[in-house]
Amino acid sequence: MRYDAKHNFNTAIAAIRRLKQDVDKTQLSTQENFGNDSDCLLAFIKLLIDRCGDDDKKMFAFYNYIKSYPSQLGLELSDEKSVFAHIFN
DSSP states (O other), X not given: OHHHHHHHHHHHXXXXXXXXXXXXXXXXXXXXXXXXXXXXXXXXXXXXXXXXTXXXXXXXXXXXXXXXXOOSSOOOOTTHHHHSHHHHO
């Protein structure tokens, strides 16, 4: 187990380093936008966790509320049935 954990850790570190190299090649404004987006997502995730706790039905209600707004990118959101399937069983 210890060897596997160390291997997985080293794999993750290598992937992070490659990601950092890719990010370093982008324009500074793109990097700043990326950071702003990640800060917004973190705040949103923390808010959902705080408001829903362990209540998956409440999480599903928030999901549907947000989904009721018009799409900005036209993404296909077909994974909801598998993600929230445990609620309906």
